[in-house]
Amino acid sequence: MAASMQHVYVGAATGVFKGVNLAKKTATNFQNVASLSREEEICAMCWGNQQESQVCIGLKNGLVKTFDAEQGEFTDCANCAGGEGKFTGLAKYQESLVTCVESGLLRVWKDEDKVDIEVGKDVCRMRQNHALPHQVATGGKENELKLWDIQEPEKPIFKAKNVRNDFLDLRVPVWVTDLQFLSEQKLVTCTGHRQVRVYDPATPQRRPALNVELGEYALTALSVTPDCHSVIVGDSQGSMVMVDLRMGKVQKAFKGFAGGIRSLQCHPSLPLVASCGLDRFLRIHDINTKEMLHKVYLKSKLNCLLFSSADFTQEQTETTKKQKRKLESSNITEEDEDELWGSMSVVQDSKKADKTKRKSKSKKLKKLK
Amino acid sequence: MRYPPTSWSIPNFPKMATSKKKKMPVREETQDVDNDSAMAVPSSAIPPPNISSIKNKMRRTQEFIKLKRQRRKEKKELQKKKKREAEALGDEAPPKKVPKTIENMRVFDETMVDPQDEEVLHDEAHDEMASYFTRDSRPKVLITSSDRPRSTTTRFLKELGQCIPNSEIYYRRGLDLKKVIPQALAKEFTDIIVINEDRRKPNGMLLCHLPDGPTAHFKISNVKLHDEIKRAPKSTEHHPEVILNNFNTRLGHTVGRMFAALFPHDPQFSGRQAVTFHNQRDFIFFRHHRYLFKNNKRVGLNELGPRFTLKLRSLQKGTFDSKFGEYEWVHKRHEMDTSRRKFFL
Numbered sequence: 068m069a070a071s072m073q074h075v076y077v078g079a080a081t082g083v084f085k086g087v088n089l090a091k092k093t094a095t096n097f098q099n100v101a102s103l104s105r106e107e108e109i110c111a112m113c114w115g116n117q118q119e120s121q122v123c124i125g126l127k128n129g130l131v132k133t134f135d136a137e138q139g140e141f142t143d144c145a146n147c148a149g150g151e152g153k154f155t156g157l158a159k160y161q162e163s164l165v166t167c168v169e170s171g172l173l174r175v176w177k178d179e180d181k182v183d184i185e186v187g188k189d190v191c192r193m194r195q196n197h198a199l200p201h202q203v204a205t206g207g208k209e210n211e212l213k214l215w216d217i218q219e220p221e222k223p224i225f226k227a228k229n230v231r232n233d234f235l236d237l238r239v240p241v242w243v244t245d246l247q248f249l250s251e252q253k254l255v256t257c258t259g260h261r262q263v264r265v266y267d268p269a270t271p272q273r274r275p276a277l278n279v280e281l282g283e284y285a286l287t288a289l290s291v292t293p294d295c296h297s298v299i300v301g302d303s304q305g306s307m308v309m310v311d312l313r314m315g316k317v318q319k320a321f322k323g324f325a326g327g328i329r330s331l332q333c334h335p336s337l338p339l340v341a342s343c344g345l346d347r348f349l350r351i352h353d354i355n356t357k358e359m360l361h362k363v364y365l366k367s368k369l370n371c372l373l374f375s376s377a378d379f380t381q382e383q384t385e386t387t388k389k390q391k392r393k394l395e396s397s398n399i400t401e402e403d404e405d406e407l408w409g410s411m412s413v414v415q416d417s418k419k420a421d422k423t424k425r426k427s428k429s430k431k432l433k434k435l436k
Numbered sequence: 437m438r439y440p441p442t443s444w445s446i447p448n449f450p451k452m453a454t455s456k457k458k459k460m461p462v463r464e465e466t467q468d469v470d471n472d473s474a475m476a477v478p479s480s481a482i483p484p485p486n487i488s489s490i491k492n493k494m495r496r497t498q499e500f501i502k503l504k505r506q507r508r509k510e511k512k513e514l515q516k517k518k519k520r521e522a523e524a525l526g527d528e529a530p531p532k533k534v535p536k537t538i539e540n541m542r543v544f545d546e547t548m549v550d551p552q553d554e555e556v557l558h559d560e561a562h563d564e565m566a567s568y569f570t571r572d573s574r575p576k577v578l579i580t581s582s583d584r585p586r587s588t589t590t591r592f593l594k595e596l597g598q599c600i601p602n603s604e605i606y607y608r609r610g611l612d613l614k615k616v617i618p619q620a621l622a623k624e625f626t627d628i629i630v631i632n633e634d635r636r637k638p639n640g641m642l643l644c645h646l647p648d649g650p651t652a653h654f655k656i657s658n659v660k661l662h663d664e665i666k667r668a669p670k671s672t673e674h675h676p677e678v679i680l681n682n683f684n685t686r687l688g689h690t691v692g693r694m695f696a697a698l699f700p701h702d703p704q705f706s707g708r709q710a711v712t713f714h715n716q717r718d719f720i721f722f723r724h725h726r727y728l729f730k731n732n733k734r735v736g737l738n739e740l741g742p743r744f745t746l747k748l749r750s751l752q753k754g755t756f757d758s759k760f761g762e763y764e765w766v767h768k769r770h771e772m773d774t775s776r777r778k779f780f781l
Contacts, residue, residue, distance in 0.1 A: 081559050100558045259760060285760045303762040322771055327753070327762035345753055345764045347547070347686065364546045366555045366686070368753075368764070 073136060074379045075341050076122050077349055078109025079367035084124060084134065087349060087363055090379050094363055097134065097141070111154040111166075112371045113195075119375055123164065125154035131164060149174055149181075155207075156193025160200050160217055167193035167205060175217055184220045186213060191244050198251040206243025212256055214268055225268035230278060245289045247298075255312070257286035257300050263310050279315045282306065290333045290340065292354055299340055299354070301328030307342060309354070321352045323359045332374040343369035538717065543778040547686040560689065564648050568626070568697040575700055577603035578625045583610050586636040591661055593631060595742045599711065599724050600629075601675050601700055613642075613756050621647055627698055628756075631656070641746060642756065645694055649754040650764060652694055654720075654746040662741035669726065671740040674707020675700050676724070682715040687765050688781035691720075691748060709740070718779045720746040748781065 073086030073095070082103035087094045108127040115121025115133050121142075122134040129148025132141050145164070152169025159165070160175065167173040171190050175182040186193075189208040196202035202224070206212040214225035230239050242259035249255050253276075254266045261282055264275035284304040291298050292309070297318060301307045305324035308317050326346030333340045338354040345368050351361040487503060490496040522529040534540070549556055560566070567573040577600050581589050585608075597605045604625075613630065620628055625646055632640035638659050644651040662668050678699045683692030695713050708728065714721040722744050728736040751765040765780070772778075 081555075081562065083555065096555070100554050103558065105562050285762075287762070303760070304766055305763060305768075325766065325768075325772070326764045345762055366553070367559050 074375050074377060075349060075351075076112065076134075076373045076375075077343055077365060077369050078112050078124055078371045079365065079369050080108050081105075081367040082107035082109060082126070083365075083367050084109060085365055086136075087365075089351065089361055092361070092363075094365060097139065108153070109370055111157040112373050113157040113159060114373065115159060119377070122373060123157055123159065125157045125166065127153050131157065131166065145176070147174070147176060155190045156195075156203075156205075158193070158195035158200075158203060160195070165193075165195065165203060165217065167203075169207075171207075171210070173203070173205065173215065175220075182217065182220050184215060184217075186210070186215065186223075191242070192246055194246055194248070196248045196251070198248065202248075204246055204248070204254055206246050206256055208242045208259070209240070210243065211241055212243055212246060212254065212266060214254070225266075226273065227266050227275070228273035230264075230274055242285075244285065244287055247289060247291050249291055249298075249312070250295055255289060255291060255298050257289045257298075259285040261286060261302075263289070263298060263300055265312055277312060277315050279310055281308065281310065281317065287344075288328050288331045288342075290331050292333050292340075293336055293338065299331060299333060301331050301342055301344070303327040305344065305346065307331065307340075307352075319357055321357055321359075323350060323352075323362065329369060330371045332372060334374055335376040337378065337380060339374075341372055341374045343372045345369075538777050541777050543775055545685055545779070548684055549686055549689055556686065556689075560693070563690070563693070564645055564650060565693045565697045569693070571701060573626055575602060575626050575698055576624060577627045577629060577698055578616075578620050578623075579603050579605045579629045579631075580608050580616070581631045581638075582633055583608045585631075585633055588636055588659075588661070589631055589633040589638050592638050592659060592742060595662055596629070596631075598671055598673075599676070599740075599742065600698055601673065603629075617644070617646070617755050629698075638744075643694060643698075644756050645697060646755065649752065650690065650694065651752040651754070651756050651761070652691060653749045653752070655749055656744055656746060658743070658745045660741065660743040665739050665741045665743065668739055668741050671709060671724065671726070672707050674704040674709055675702065676707065676709040676711045677703040677705070679710055679712040679714075681713065683713075683781060685779075685781060687748075687751065688715065690751065690764075691781060715781050718747060718781050720748070720781070722746065 072088050072091070074089045075087040077085050077087065079085070082098065083100060084097050085094050086097065106126070106128040109124050110127055111125040113123050115123045120136045122136065123131055124134065125131050125147070129146060131145045131147045133143035134140070135142045147164065147166050150168040150170040150172030154166060155169055156167045157164065163178075164176040165173070166176065167186065167190055169190055171185055171187045173184040173186050173193060186205040187207065187210040189210055190205050191207040193203055193205045196204070201217045202214060203217065204212060204214050211229060212227040213223040215223050229241055233239055240260060243256045244259050246254060246256040249265065252267060252269045254268070256264045256266070258264070261280055261284070263279045263281060263286070265277040267276045270276070281300070282302060284302040284306070286300050286302050289298055289300045296313060297309050297311045299307060299309045305326050305328060307321040307324060307328060309319045309321070310316070311318045321340075324344070324346065325348070326344055328342050328344040330344070331340060331342035333354070339360070340352050340354055341349065342352070343349045347365055347368055349361070349363040349365055349369065349372065350359055352359050487496060487499045490499060568575065579593055579597050579600070581593055585593070593605050597603050617628065627646060628642075628644040630642040630644070631638050632642070638656050641654040641656050642651065643654065676699065678696055680692045680696060683689055692713070699711065708726050710725050710727060712721070712723040712725065714723070722742070724740045724742065726738040726740055728738070730736050749767050750763055752761045753764050754761055767780070772780075
C-alpha cells in the first residue's frame with residue numbers, strides 16, 4: 068500500500084514517472100530506467116478515475132499507459148497514436164479516453180469506435196472542464212481558444228476572437244500556451260506573448276473579458292487558485308507570479324526557480340501550489356505566505372505533474388502529534404526532577420576565583436541538610 | 437567550620453583518578469580555606485595599558501608597533517613549540533589541520549552527480565551531446581563575433597580558431613543569429629561560438645550546440661592573448677587533450693559536456709598540447725598549454741594562449757532564442773547569491 072501514498076506524480080522528459088510523498092519526503096521511481104528511450108517522453112497526464120487511484124500518462128510515441136497507485140505498477144497500455152506530434156492533453160470522459168495531439172486531432176476513444184474532432188493546427192494544450200466533463204477546451208499557436216462538446220463534435224460551442232489590433236493597427240499574434248476552466252463557464256488562458264486572458268462563453272462577446280500583460284518571457288503554464296479569484300502563471304525563464312483576476316494585476320511573485328516552468332498545479336482545497344520544470348526540481352509553495360515548503364530534486368527534466376487532492380497536511384500533523392505524545396511520555400515529572408537534582412553531587416572547579424562563592428553555597432547546602 | 441576536604445571532594449572524581457595532578461585542586465582548596473582573609477589580587481592581574489587611550493600620537497604608534505612585535509613573537513614561539521612537539525611525537529603527532537576555504541565549506545548541493553547514478557547516466561546518454569560521445573558526429577565549429585568587431589576581438593577569434601581544431605571563423609556581416617543557425621546546420625556544423633564585445637573588449641560568449649541545443653551564455657573576463665603572455669610559443673595544429681576540472685553538479689556536467697564536444701576525439705599526443713577548463717567557485721578558467729615531462733616527477737608547462745575566464749549566465753534548452761526560448765538554468769543574482777559558499781557548477 069506504500070505506493071498509494073503518493074501526493075504528487077511527475078512525468079519527465081526521459082520517460083521517468085515518479086511519485087513524491089510530501090509527508091514522508093520520499094520520491095519513488097515507477098519505471099525501469101535502463102529500458103527507457105527518448106520516444107517514451109511523458110507529455111501529458113490525467114487522473115484515471117474519480118478516486119485518483121489511477122493515473123494515465125501519455126507518451127511521445129502515442130502510447131497511453133495506466134498506472135495503478137494501489138498496486139504501484141502499470142496495469143494497462145493502450146496505443147492511442149493518431150495525428151502527428153506529442154500529446155497536448157489527456158482526459159477521461161465516461162470511461163473513455165480523450166486525447167489531443169499537436170497536429171490538432173482530438174479523439175475520443177470509446178471501445179472500438181472513435182470520435183474525431185479536428186481542432187486546428189499547432190495545438191499547445193487541451194483541458195477538460197471538471198464541472199462539466201463533456202466539455203473540453205483547446206488552444207495553440209495561431210489557433211484561438213475553442214470550447215468543444217464531446218457529444219456534439221461537429222462544431223465548437225465557443226470560438227474566441229482575437230483581440231483588436233494594437234496601436235499601430237497591426238494584428239496581435241495568437242499563441243495560447245495553457246488554459247484552464249475558471250468556473251463552470253469561464254476560461255483563463257496564458258499566451259506565449261505574455262498575456263493572461265479571461266473568456267466568458269456565456270456572454271455574446273467573443274473577445275476576452277480581461278487581458279493582462281506580464282513580464283518579458285513567454286508564459287508556459289497556469290493554474291487557478293482554489294478560491295477562483297486569481298491565477299498562478301509560470302514562464303519560460305523561471306518566474307511564477309499570481310495574478311488577481313478581479314483587479315487584473317500581479318499580486319505576488321514566488322521565488323526559488325532556476326529554470327523554465329513546464330507545469331504547475333494548485334491543490335484543490337489547500338493553499339498550496341506545485342510546480343516543476345526544466346531545472347529538475349519539484350517545488351511546493353504556500354500560496355498565502357509565498358514560502359517554499361518543499362523542494363525535491365528529481366534528476367530529470369520534468370514535463371508534467373499531477374497534484375493529488377488528498378489532504379496530506381493531516382498526515383503530517385498526525386505524525387507530529389505522535390511524536391509529541393512520545394515526547395510527553397518520556398518527560399519526567401517535577402518530583403522526579405527534584406530527586407535527580409538531589410542525587411547529583413556538587414561539581415568543583417580548580418579555578419580560584421569561583422571558589423569562595425561556591426564554597427559558601429556548599430556550606431549553605433550542608434546547613435540545610 | 438573546617439572539615440576534612442576528603443569528605444566532600446572525593447566523590448566528584450572518578451575512581452581511576454588517583455594521580456597527583458587530579459588531587460592538586462583539592463590541596464589548593466584547603467589552602468584557600470586557611471588564608472581566606474589573606475586573599476589578594478595577584479600582581480600579574482594589572483591590565484595592560486590601553487594603547488588607544490594614549491593621546492600622544494607618536495608614542496601611541498610606537499606602543500602599537502611594540503605590541504604587534506610582541507604578539508608576532510609569541511605566535512612564532514607557539515608555532516615552533518607545536519612543530520617541536522610534532523617532531524618529538526613522530527608518527528603519533530596529531531594530523532595537521534586543514535585550512536577552511538570557501539570551497540571546502542561549500543553549501544551542500546543535492547544535484548551533485550553520483551557517478552553510479554543510473555538515472556543521471558541514462559539522462560546523459562540520451563541528451564543533445566550524446567551523438568558526440570558515442571562518436572556518431574565529429575565536431576565542426578563555427579566561430580564568429582558580434583557585428584563589426586574591433587581588433588582585440590578579431591585577434592581573439594583567430595587564436596580561439598587556432599586552439600579549436602576543425603573550426604572556421606566567419607565575419608558576422610550583420611546577420612541575425614537566428615538566420616545563421618539554419619545555414620550552419622546545412623553546412624553540418626556541430627557548434628557555434630559567438631564572441632560579444634563591449635568597449636573594444638570581448639565580454640560575452642555564446643556557445644550553441646547544434647542541431648538541438650543547448651545554448652550556454654557566458655560572461656568573459658581577463659582575456660590575455662598570445663602576445664600578452666610572456667615567452668608564449670606558437671601553437672601547432674595538433675588535436676589537443678582536453679582537461680575538465682570540477683564540473684560536478686548536474687548543471688556542471690551539462691556545461692562540461694558542451695565544452696568537451698567542441699574538441700575532436702583522440703588527441704594527438706605528439707603535439708603535447710592540452711586545453712584546460714578549470715572550474716573554481718563557478719568561474720571557468722580556460723588555459724592552453726604545451727607540456728614536457730622533464731623526468732618522472734617534474735613537468736614543464738608552456739602557456740600558448742589565449743587565456744580567459746568564463747562565468748555561466750544562463751543555459752537555454754534548444755538553439756538560440758532569446759525571446760521564446762526556455763531556460764534550463766538562469767543565474768538570478770539577487771535570488772541565488774545568498775551565500776558566498778554556494779556554487780552551481
